[in-house]
Amino acid sequence: MKIKKNQNIKNVFKIKSINTILRIFLSSFVIISFFYITPIFINFAKKNFITNEFTNNSKNILDNILNNDKISKDDKYDDLAKNDEIDLLYDILDENNSDINVVRYTTSEINALFKKIKYNLDNVRDTKLVKPVPIDLLPYEIKKIESTKKRKEMFIKIVLPLILKENNKIRVDRMRLFTILNKNSNTNIEKKWLEKKYKQYGTRSNDLSTLKIRMDEIPVSLAIAQAAKETGWGTSRFAQEGNALFGQWTWSGEGLKPKNADKNKGHKVMKFLILRLSVKAYLRNLNTHSSYRDLRKARAKLRDLEKPLDSLILSKYLDKYAETGKYYTDVLQKIIKQNNLKDFDEARLLPESKDLESLI
Numbered sequence: 001m002k003i004k005k006n007q008n009i010k011n012v013f014k015i016k017s018i019n020t021i022l023r024i025f026l027s028s029f030v031i032i033s034f035f036y037i038t039p040i041f042i043n044f045a046k047k048n049f050i051t052n053e054f055t056n057n058s059k060n061i062l063d064n065i066l067n068n069d070k071i072s073k074d075d076k077y078d079d080l081a082k083n084d085e086i087d088l089l090y091d092i093l094d095e096n097n098s099d100i101n102v103v104r105y106t107t108s109e110i111n112a113l114f115k116k117i118k119y120n121l122d123n124v125r126d127t128k129l130v131k132p133v134p135i136d137l138l139p140y141e142i143k144k145i146e147s148t149k150k151r152k153e154m155f156i157k158i159v160l161p162l163i164l165k166e167n168n169k170i171r172v173d174r175m176r177l178f179t180i181l182n183k184n185s186n187t188n189i190e191k192k193w194l195e196k197k198y199k200q201y202g203t204r205s206n207d208l209s210t211l212k213i214r215m216d217e218i219p220v221s222l223a224i225a226q227a228a229k230e231t232g233w234g235t236s237r238f239a240q241e242g243n244a245l246f247g248q249w250t251w252s253g254e255g256l257k258p259k260n261a262d263k264n265k266g267h268k269v270m271k272f273l274i275l276r277l278s279v280k281a282y283l284r285n286l287n288t289h290s291s292y293r294d295l296r297k298a299r300a301k302l303r304d305l306e307k308p309l310d311s312l313i314l315s316k317y318l319d320k321y322a323e324t325g326k327y328y329t330d331v332l333q334k335i336i337k338q339n340n341l342k343d344f345d346e347a348r349l350l351p352e353s354k355d356l357e358s359l360i
Contacts, residue, residue, distance in 0.1 A: 088202050088288055092281050100273045102136040107154065110139060114157060121153055124160070125343045132352045133161050136274040137243060143235035152339065155234040159227050159245065160220070162276045164349040166283055167217045173197065174215050181208060202288040213300045214287045221341035222311035223282065225332045226321070228339075242271035246282040291320040311336055311345065 086093065105113075114120065119131040135158045145151040177197070180190050198205050201214040230247040231239035238244040242256045248270045249255075255268025272278045286292050295317035302309055315332045322328040336342060 087199065089281060089284060091200065092277055092284065096273055096277055098273075100136075102274055104137040105135070105139060107139045107141040107145065110135060110154070110158070119157060121156060124347055125340075128347045130161055130164055130347050130349050132165070132349050133157075134165075134276070135162075136276070138234045138239055138275065140240060142233075143240075151235075152228070152233055155228065155231075156224060156339075156341075156344075158234070159224060159275065159279070160344060160347070161349060162279045163220050163223045164347060165276065166279045167220065168349060170215060170217050170283065170287075174212075174217075177208075177212060177215055181212070200284070213296050216287065216296075216299055216303070217309065218283055218286055219309045219311040219314060219342075220344045220347060221336050222315055222332070223279070224341050224344065225311070225315070225335040225339075226282070226318075228335055229328075229331060238269045242269060243275050243278050244269050244272060245275060245278040246285075248278070248281055248285060292317065308345065311342060 113133065117131050117133070119133060124130055138158065139154075142151060142154055145154065176193070180186055180194065183190075186194070194208075194211075195205065197211060197215065198207070201211055203210045203214065227245040230236070231245055234240075238247060238256055244256070250268055250270035255270050257268050270278075270281065272281070286295065295314055298314055298317055299309060302313070312333055315329050315336070317329075318332065319325045319329050
């Protein structure tokens, strides 16, 4: 009996040992599986559920080019940039490829028009009202205006209505977006409109929070300052030949090659049929490009605090717009201050009239 009892005890210890080993094995398996599966699940969630900022590959290529990398020699990078650009600017590119009849006026003709409709910057600063004068092309003679003050005034009076017009369109869209956000259900027309805006602003479908941040205005003073800096107050070759007010690069559209650029580089400075399209593309660029994410965050914060959009604050986040970085933002702030451009931030565009159209 004692031998049998000892045998039973041994069997019990054996079973307990096996159970212990099984428990250790299962625990190890669970732990290993957890650390193996978790990264896969997180990666899947990021791709399918978590909305990241839309990244415009063209900027990545630009950064690599500026850092003397040789990525531009690889065609696939140019293809990626081209595809991203087409997706984001499809409506602008369509309009840019359409038939638009334009006339280039001389500086004397433009001055005569401005004088006839009593459009001058002193009145604008006082009344905050701007005559809707749609000048499509810069006059060639603007570079021949000897007076720096008069040349700057001519440039501002041309671009100011264009910036206000495109900002107005964004303002109207933003009001419509907030109306939709406050509704429990949306009509088919509203859903189609949203899908169009998701595409224009490079967001995922149904990502209303990102769309709300991106669909917003750029301070008029900041836009004027950048246009002045990029074009030398309207005198640059890109402004004169390509209506390019903001030096925006392109991989897919028609453009102008910088004179000292490498012939093998795929990019050019985007060329526009009219100045207004350049303004429209510029606003789209700041509102979608990953390089200006911090600018959009700062703008959204000002909105939340119910403060005006301050160009001197937002300009700090444009250090990636040019190779010179902070020096570029310092120049922008200097232009804004020296030319009192913030006077135009609260300006509003007067309604267009048939009488005005007949004069142009």
